[in-house]
Amino acid sequence: MDLDPETNTKLSIKLFTQVKNAKEIKEQLIQGEFKCSMIKPSLILDPFQIAVAANKALLNEKLTTKTVYTEILFNLSPTKNISKSLQTFGIDEKDDALLVVTLCKDTENEEADFLKQIDAVEAPIEKLSDYTDINLIKKIYKINDKESSVTPILDSIVSRIATKDFLSL
Amino acid sequence: MKNFELIKQGAEAKLYQGTYLGKPAIAKQRFAKKYRHPSLDSSLTKERITAENRALIRCKIAGIRTPAVYAVNLAENTIYMEHVLHSKTAKDLIEDYSRSNDHSRLQEFFYHIGKTVGKLHENNIIHGDLTSSNILVVSKHNPQTLENCNPSDLIIVPIDFGLSRIQSSAEDKGVDLYVLERALISTHSLAEESFEHFLSGYQAQYTNGSKEVLHKYDEIKLRGRKRVLIGI
Numbered sequence: 001m002d003l004d005p006e007t008n009t010k011l012s013i014k015l016f017t018q019v020k021n022a023k024e025i026k027e028q029l030i031q032g033e034f035k036c037s038m039i040k041p042s043l044i045l046d047p048f049q050i051a052v053a054a055n056k057a058l059l060n061e062k063l064t065t066k067t068v069y070t071e072i073l074f075n076l077s078p079t080k081n082i083s084k085s086l087q088t089f090g091i092d093e094k095d096d097a098l099l100v101v102t103l104c105k106d107t108e109n110e111e112a113d114f115l116k117q118i119d120a121v122e123a124p125i126e127k128l129s130d131y132t133d134i135n136l137i138k139k140i141y142k143i144n145d146k147e148s149s150v151t152p153i154l155d156s157i158v159s160r161i162a163t164k165d166f167l168s169l
Numbered sequence: 170m171k172n173f174e175l176i177k178q179g180a181e182a183k184l185y186q187g188t189y190l191g192k193p194a195i196a197k198q199r200f201a202k203k204y205r206h207p208s209l210d211s212s213l214t215k216e217r218i219t220a221e222n223r224a225l226i227r228c229k230i231a232g233i234r235t236p237a238v239y240a241v242n243l244a245e246n247t248i249y250m251e252h253v254l255h256s257k258t259a260k261d262l263i264e265d266y267s268r269s270n271d272h273s274r275l276q277e278f279f280y281h282i283g284k285t286v287g288k289l290h291e292n293n294i295i296h297g298d299l300t301s302s303n304i305l306v307v308s309k310h311n312p313q314t315l316e317n318c319n320p321s322d323l324i325i326v327p328i329d330f331g332l333s334r335i336q337s338s339a340e341d342k343g344v345d346l347y348v349l350e351r352a353l354i355s356t357h358s359l360a361e362e363s364f365e366h367f368l369s370g371y372q373a374q375y376t377n378g379s380k381e382v383l384h385k386y387d388e389i390k391l392r393g394r395k396r397v398l399i400g401i
């Protein structure tokens with residue numbers, strides 16, 4: 001998936017299901033072994049939601065968090081509390097599905113080697129909707145029925161992500 | 170801004186059209202004004218961008234349709250937003266109705282614009298620059314066709330919130346109405362006779378507070394007229 005051409009970066013999103021070793025994976029992730037964001041699929045309505053968050057991470061001159069990959073999780077979250085954002089959108093030890101987001105320069109084409117360590121079944125991204133929890137999403141992004149009756153939910157979500165720095169929530 | 174095409178050169182912003190993150194998009198870039206001091210200019214620009222972003226979200230929360238925002242690039246003073254497809258400005262639609270002498274649709278359309286502005290004010294959103302080109306319309310049911318669409322089948326999409334602010338004062342809301350009335354009357358020959366329909370839509374929506382605003386609005390109008398009479 002292409003991002004703003006200025007970033008010279010490509011985005012890849014993979015969905016893993018029937019994950020058996022989320023606990024190990026999470027430990028290695030925290031130790032910085034994996035260069036990726038791991039995201040809870042239940043909170044993602046559409047890959048475009050991640051594209052907007054990743055694009056914002058790359059366009060911003062300064063990061064709020066340590067790496068571009070934690071920044072994606074932070075950007076996805078409507079709160080400005082970093083640890084809460086990472087906790088909400090990052091994976092849990094008990095999760096049996098997860099999204100893996102990687103960035104790579106336009107010119108490169110590296111297949112992330114660490115993906116082999118995830119004991120899971122890779123599913124086509126179209127299956128994401130099976131894991132999306134729309135009510136939870138509406139709750140987290142504070143989207144009420146007044147809003148969702150006129151604005152598509154994806155529009156509400158991405159607009160909040162893109163304008164996060166300007167909102168005083 | 171790669172592969173974007175300039176579509177409008179405004180007083181403070183350039184509008185480009187293109188594709189962003191795979192979606193049809195408008196890039197609104199604010200540019201420096203030569204007569205303004207550079208540091209003042211950059212803080213004003215940032216204020217406008219902030220105001221625009223806040224109002225776009227606040228409108229959505231209030232149940233008012235506005236363009237989705239895809240990205241904000243502060244280094245280039247640009248907001249990338251949804252290109253509202255198959256839309257028209259209220260300005261063009263009013264001209265269509267006027268040309269075909271369709272007074273009843275014109276009045277109904279004014280009523281619906283009144284309702285939308287009523288909703289903005291109900292939620293303490295002062296637009297700051299209400300004109301008929303800062304309002305877009307799209308069809309509710311059949312997104313492709315605006316021709317022969319009834320005003321009740323339109324979605325009204327206010328845009329251009331750079332001068333907006335969150336403010337509950339009746340005076341500010343009254344000024345917002347006055348600005349719109351002046352803009353409509355100077356742009357459209359049939360606006361003066363239809364503006365009462367705008368006001369009834371406004372009141373119908375904004376039941377809790379429009380009375381006070383309309384009172385202020387009458388005062389502001391009177392002040393305006395006096396100013397014209399004594400020639401300032």
Ligand SMILES: Nc1ncnc2c1ncn2[C@@H]1O[C@H](COP(=O)(O)OP(=O)(O)OP(=O)(O)O)[C@@H](O)[C@H]1O
Pocket residue numbers: 177178179180181182183184195197236250251252253254256258298302303305328329330331
């Ligand atoms: N999201 C959009 N989708 C479709 N058309 C748009 C959109 N945004 C703007 N336009 C078109 O571009 C015109 C100008 O846009 P806008 O009012 O935001 O800028 P502007 O008037 O130049 O701003 P300023 O008030 O700073 O001068 C609108 O009247 C409308 O025709």
Ligand SMILES: [Mg+2]
Pocket residue numbers: 302303329
């Ligand atoms: Mg305008």
